[in-house]
Amino acid sequence: MAAVAKLELKGVYKSFGNNHVLQGLDVAVEKGKSLVVIGGSGTGKSVMIKSVLGIVTPDKGSIKIDGQETTNMNQHERDVLMKKFGMLFQGGALFDSLPVWENVAFGLIQGRAMNRKDARDIAIEKLRSVGLSPRVAGLFPAELSGGMQKRVGLARAVATNPEIIFFDEPTTGLDPIMADVINNLIIEASKGLGATTLSITHDMASARKIADNIAMIYKGKIIWHGAAKDIDHSGNEYVDQFIRGRAEGPITMEV
Amino acid sequence: MRSAVKADQPENNASLVTNRFLDWLQKMGQTTLAFLAAVGRLAQFTGHSIYHCFTPPFFPRLLLQQLINIGFYSLPVVGLTTLFTGMVLALQSYNGFARFSAEGAIATVVVLSITRELSPVMAGLMVAGRIGASIAAEIGTMRVTEQIDALTTLSTNPYKYLIAPRVIAGTLMLPVLVLIGDIIGVFGGYVVSIYSLKFVPENYLHKTWEYLERMDVISGLWKAAVFGFIVTLMGCYNGFNSDRGAQGVGTATTNAVVSSSILILIFNYFLTQLFFTGK
Ligand SMILES: Nc1ncnc2c1ncn2[C@@H]1O[C@H](COP(=O)(O)OP(=O)(O)O)[C@@H](O)[C@H]1O
Ligand SMILES: [Mg+2]
Numbered sequence: 001m002a003a004v005a006k007l008e009l010k011g012v013y014k015s016f017g018n019n020h021v022l023q024g025l026d027v028a029v030e031k032g033k034s035l036v037v038i039g040g041s042g043t044g045k046s047v048m049i050k051s052v053l054g055i056v057t058p059d060k061g062s063i064k065i066d067g068q069e070t071t072n073m074n075q076h077e078r079d080v081l082m083k084k085f086g087m088l089f090q091g092g093a094l095f096d097s098l099p100v101w102e103n104v105a106f107g108l109i110q111g112r113a114m115n116r117k118d119a120r121d122i123a124i125e126k127l128r129s130v131g132l133s134p135r136v137a138g139l140f141p142a143e144l145s146g147g148m149q150k151r152v153g154l155a156r157a158v159a160t161n162p163e164i165i166f167f168d169e170p171t172t173g174l175d176p177i178m179a180d181v182i183n184n185l186i187i188e189a190s191k192g193l194g195a196t197t198l199s200i201t202h203d204m205a206s207a208r209k210i211a212d213n214i215a216m217i218y219k220g221k222i223i224w225h226g227a228a229k230d231i232d233h234s235g236n237e238y239v240d241q242f243i244r245g246r247a248e249g250p251i252t253m254e255v
Numbered sequence: 256m257r258s259a260v261k262a263d264q265p266e267n268n269a270s271l272v273t274n275r276f277l278d279w280l281q282k283m284g285q286t287t288l289a290f291l292a293a294v295g296r297l298a299q300f301t302g303h304s305i306y307h308c309f310t311p312p313f314f315p316r317l318l319l320q321q322l323i324n325i326g327f328y329s330l331p332v333v334g335l336t337t338l339f340t341g342m343v344l345a346l347q348s349y350n351g352f353a354r355f356s357a358e359g360a361i362a363t364v365v366v367l368s369i370t371r372e373l374s375p376v377m378a379g380l381m382v383a384g385r386i387g388a389s390i391a392a393e394i395g396t397m398r399v400t401e402q403i404d405a406l407t408t409l410s411t412n413p414y415k416y417l418i419a420p421r422v423i424a425g426t427l428m429l430p431v432l433v434l435i436g437d438i439i440g441v442f443g444g445y446v447v448s449i450y451s452l453k454f455v456p457e458n459y460l461h462k463t464w465e466y467l468e469r470m471d472v473i474s475g476l477w478k479a480a481v482f483g484f485i486v487t488l489m490g491c492y493n494g495f496n497s498d499r500g501a502q503g504v505g506t507a508t509t510n511a512v513v514s515s516s517i518l519i520l521i522f523n524y525f526l527t528q529l530f531f532t533g534k
Contacts, residue, residue: 050404053404053407053408054407055404055407055408079410082407082408082410083410085408086408087405087408089401089404089405090401091400091401092400093400093401093402093404093405094402094405095397095402095405096396096402106409106411107409107410110409110410110411110416111409111410111411112410156409
């Protein structure tokens with residue numbers, strides 16, 4: 001714990017009008033570790049990741065990467081920082097207008113000015129590592145199944161060998177077997193790169209599998225944080241209710 | 256209830272009116288502020304877009320794609336529109352001018368109306384429908400499906416990657432389309448005049464050139480460039496700020512077409528004033 005955290009959020013606030021999404025969020029991930037944040041739908045999990053990525057500007061608070069404050073960065077510093085990140089979006093967010101291989105190679109061609117030929121070779125290699133044959137490379141995203149799209153998104157997220165990878169609900173909407181395949185790929189990809197990862201999910205099977213540490217977000221704050229193996233005896237009734245998936249408990253759904 | 260108030264407490268009645276007035280003022284104020292904020296956002300977006308058109312990295316491959324999409328594929332629409340506009344113009348002016356034996360002026364009326372006004376405005380409006388709508392729908396879908404966020408995470412500026420190629424292509428290609436539209440429109444007037452109204456071809460052509468000045472054509476091309484900028488910018492702006500959900504994209508598309516059409520007509524007036532009254 002002595003070393004600086006790879007990624008650290010402190011007292012982060014973000015509201016959209018009267019919708020107070022993040023209300024003093026604190027979370028940290030150590031280098032090379034995998035943190036999974038669990039929490040209900042609409043609790044601000046995606047907003048948390050987007051704040052780190054600079055897609056959403058927090059109202060208040062500090063976000064540090066490698067000990068360096070990022071919330072006040074200028075465009076140039078931000079551009080440099082972005083090269084450390086890889087991101088798998090909740091809905092895939094693949095570019096419809098580009099074939100699969102160009103989706104995967106996008107960060108290499110546009111972000112790092114690699115020539116198309118080399119980038120294509122790397123893309124095909126990355127596709128193979130997520131279990132997709134080179135035949136898929138020339139197809140368009142719309143021609144793929146949901147599970148294949150997730151894999152392409154995963155290949156794109158790791159194509160530039162990022163130091164920090166974000167996974168936004170990687171298994172949501174997949175059948176349990178495909179979800180487990182994706183879990184394995186996430187573990188392989190991130191351990192293989194030695195990357196630090198921050199994932200969000202409400203799939204407990206997935207959380208148990210990929211997490212070193214788990215944190216639970218509720219009402220814009222982290223209400224519990226601990227090792228993945230302690231999740232079943234957290235002593236926190238919110239966590240208990242969530243991991244058992246019960247309607248009764250301290251968490252009430254506003255329907 | 257209201258009459259009771261009136262009868263018993265006249266001073267309360269006065270404060271009721273004052274309150275109503277204050278409510279009304281507040282609503283007016285809010286509306287004005289919202290309007291100013293929207294204008295400010297659009298101005299900022301325009302500034303950003305122009306800045307990113309002129310600063311590297313550039314995306315020549317995407318620019319070429321847009322040049323072809325906006326220029327080449329709009330040709331049939333613009334061609335047909337200006338052809339029939341030229342034709343109907345000849346018919347209408349014949350009908351009108353024959354009443355005071357001024358049929359000789361038809362050729363001049365056709366060529367001046369087409370080059371100064373009708374070709375740029377018609378082409379602008381048609382392209383607003385065709386290109387403005389498709390840009391808004393495409394970029395709006397990218398916004399909703401987080402593809403624009405994905406661009407950012409892949410170290411690519413969405414203004415440079417998505418907006419600059421479209422705005423540059425629109426500004427460059429609309430003058431080309433209008434020049435072609437000028438020729439087709441004048442040709443439409445010529446065909447009707449010769450085959451339907453029985454004019455002598457040499458005379459008609461002579462009349463066409465006689466009073467035409469270079470400025471007539473050039474002003475039309477400048478207008479076209481402005482309209483091309485407006486259409487592509489409004490398409491990008493509405494798509495970029497599209498609300499989430501499929502309905503958001505639909506609204507963005509409608510707004511892009513309506514706002515760019517209205518802006519075209521407004522700017523057309525002021526550009527005409529600028530070019531032809533020197534004011
Ligand atoms: N760009 C935005 N504009 C307005 N509201 C937003 C935006 N992004 C997210 N929200 C709102 O913030 C809340 C949390 O969203 P999100 O982080 O996507 O939830 P989740 O935890 O399911 O990922 C939701 O109420 C959502 O409507
Ligand atoms: Mg989410």
